[in-house]
Amino acid sequence: MTRAIVLNPNDNVATLIDDAAAGAEAELTGEGSGTITILADIPYGHKCAVVALKSGTDILKYGQVIGRATADIAVGDHVHIHNVEALRARGDR
Amino acid sequence: MNFLGYERPDGQVGLRNYVGVVSVMDNCNSVTRAVAAAVQGTVPVTTLFVRGQLGRDLEIAYDTLAGLARNPNLAGIVLIGLEPVTSEEVAQRIRPCGKPLEVVNIQLVGGTIEATARATRHAARMVREASRQRRTSQPLSKLTVGVECGGSDTTSGLASNPSIGVVADHIVEGGGKVVISETSEFFGAEHVFAERAVSEEVGRQFLDSVLGFEKEVMARGLDLRGANPSKDNIRGGLTTIEEKALGAMAKAGTSPLVGVLDYGRAPREPGLHFMATPAPAVESLTGLAAGGCQLILFSTGVGNPIGSMVATTVKVSGNRNTVANFSDNIDFDVSPVIESGEPLREAGDRLLGFALEVASGALTTSEVLNVRETAISRFEPSM
Numbered sequence: 001m002t003r004a005i006v007l008n009p010n011d012n013v014a015t016l017i018d019d020a021a022a023g024a025e026a027e028l029t030g031e032g033s034g035t036i037t038i039l040a041d042i043p044y045g046h047k048c049a050v051v052a053l054k055s056g057t058d059i060l061k062y063g064q065v066i067g068r069a070t071a072d073i074a075v076g077d078h079v080h081i082h083n084v085e086a087l088r089a090r091g092d093r
Numbered sequence: 094m095n096f097l098g099y100e101r102p103d104g105q106v107g108l109r110n111y112v113g114v115v116s117v118m119d120n121c122n123s124v125t126r127a128v129a130a131a132v133q134g135t136v137p138v139t140t141l142f143v144r145g146q147l148g149r150d151l152e153i154a155y156d157t158l159a160g161l162a163r164n165p166n167l168a169g170i171v172l173i174g175l176e177p178v179t180s181e182e183v184a185q186r187i188r189p190c191g192k193p194l195e196v197v198n199i200q201l202v203g204g205t206i207e208a209t210a211r212a213t214r215h216a217a218r219m220v221r222e223a224s225r226q227r228r229t230s231q232p233l234s235k236l237t238v239g240v241e242c243g244g245s246d247t248t249s250g251l252a253s254n255p256s257i258g259v260v261a262d263h264i265v266e267g268g269g270k271v272v273i274s275e276t277s278e279f280f281g282a283e284h285v286f287a288e289r290a291v292s293e294e295v296g297r298q299f300l301d302s303v304l305g306f307e308k309e310v311m312a313r314g315l316d317l318r319g320a321n322p323s324k325d326n327i328r329g330g331l332t333t334i335e336e337k338a339l340g341a342m343a344k345a346g347t348s349p350l351v352g353v354l355d356y357g358r359a360p361r362e363p364g365l366h367f368m369a370t371p372a373p374a375v376e377s378l379t380g381l382a383a384g385g386c387q388l389i390l391f392s393t394g395v396g397n398p399i400g401s402m403v404a405t406t407v408k409v410s411g412n413r414n415t416v417a418n419f420s421d422n423i424d425f426d427v428s429p430v431i432e433s434g435e436p437l438r439e440a441g442d443r444l445l446g447f448a449l450e451v452a453s454g455a456l457t458t459s460e461v462l463n464v465r466e467t468a469i470s471r472f473e474p475s476m
Contacts, residue, residue: 005251005431015247015330017431044414045247045330045394059332062250064285066336079332086333088280089310089317 001025004048006032008063013047013079015061020048026076039076047079059084094267096452097228098235102191105165106235108387108405108452110226111136112219113167114212115158117174117183118143124173124197124205128212134220136402138162138467143179145475157357157469159186160383162194164403168223169193171215173208176200193219228453233267236452237360239381239389239404240273240344243374245322246329246394250340252411252430252440253392259441260390260448261346261365270360272386273345274370274377277310277321279303281335282342291349291364298353302369321372329395329412344392356470357383374399375468378406388452390444398422400459402467407448407457422464424457
C-alpha cells in the first residue's frame, strides 16, 4: 500500500513516500494513522491533504506554517504549488 | 573519535594536501587552469570579476580568495595575479597562515606563457615538498564542517538533513565547529532556529540577517517563488520556501547557535554557527570553504552533483530513486530512514563513520569526477 508520512500531530498534510494513482489507498504513518483514499495521481515525495482544507487555510507540516491554501482541498488530494502559495519574500504584492 | 589529517603551521588541520593555484582576478584564470592541469596534486581556484569591483564587494572578493588559500586542505599556494598591487592585497591576507606562498604576476613576467612556466615550476616544487608530510591522528575539535543542501526535495527534510544534523551534534560535542549557511533558506524557519541562540545578541544578529535579507527582496519587488524553491525542488515535492527552510534547518542538529558570520568569515569559537550566504550551492560552498570548512556534508534529494574545489564535499541522499539513478554523484545513502524505518540516530552515526573515513583520505564523487567549482558572491555592480 502507498505510504504517507505525517510529521507532526497538528499537520494537515502528509508526504507520500511511494507514487500513488488516483483511487489508491494510502496508509498514514509517523504521527498519523488509518488510511485515506488518494484523489489524484501524486508522485513520490509530494503531499496530500489529510483533512479537508478551505481556501485560505494555513498548510501545516513539521507543525509549522509552510504556506496557505489558494483553493479548497479535499482529503486525499494533491497539495502543491497549484493550490498553495508561499507567504514569505513576496515582494510582488 | 579521531581522524587522520595534515597539520598546518597555524595549527589548523587539512583533510587534503593539495597545492592551490589561485587566481587574483578573472584575467588570470587561463594561467591558473594551465598550471593545475600540468601539475598533479594541485587544484585550480578560479574567480570571475575582482577587476572593477569596489567597496564591500572588493573586500569580500579579496577576503574570500585569501580564505580559500588559507583553508588547511591546501598545503601551499601559487597565487596568479595580473599586477603586483592587487596581488599583494590578496597575498597579505594569506601570509599569516604561514604556509608556502609564491606569487606570479602575468604583466611582470612577460605574458601568459612565461607566467604559466614559472608558476608550474613553483607548483611542481611545492607539491613534491608537500608530499613528504604524513597524516597524524587528530581530534574532532580540529574539524570545521559546513552543512549544505542542494537539489532538495521532501526526502531532504525527512532523511538526509536530519542525518547530517546527527553528525553536526557529534562534531559540536567533540569540540569542533559546524557552519550552516544559505540565508534565504531560513525564511519561514527563522523563528524556530532563533530560539536556539546561545544569547539574546546572537539571536538578534541571526534574525537581523535573515529578516534584513527578506526586506531587501521585498524592497526590490521580487517574488522569491521565481527562484526558490527551484524548478527541481518543486518537481521533488517542495511547495514553498517555508517548507524547504523547515527541512533544511535539520542539517544543523540540535546544539545552540553560538555565532553569526558574514560571507566567507571563519568561526572563532567551537560550536554551531550561521554564515550569511546566497542559497545557490556554488556560492554557498565557496563561502564555507573560505571560512575554513575542510569538510562539507551536502544533502541532496533530486540530485545536485557539485562540490567545493577546496573543501571536501560528501553528497548524502535519502531519496531511493536518486540513490539508484544518480549514483555516480552520491557518496552516502540514508534512504533506509524512509524505506525501512532506520532510526535517524543510526543513520547519522553511520554517516559520521563515513565522514571520518573521508576526512582521513577516502575520496568523494565530486573529487574523483572533478565536479568542483568556485564562485565568490557579489552584491554590488562593477564600475
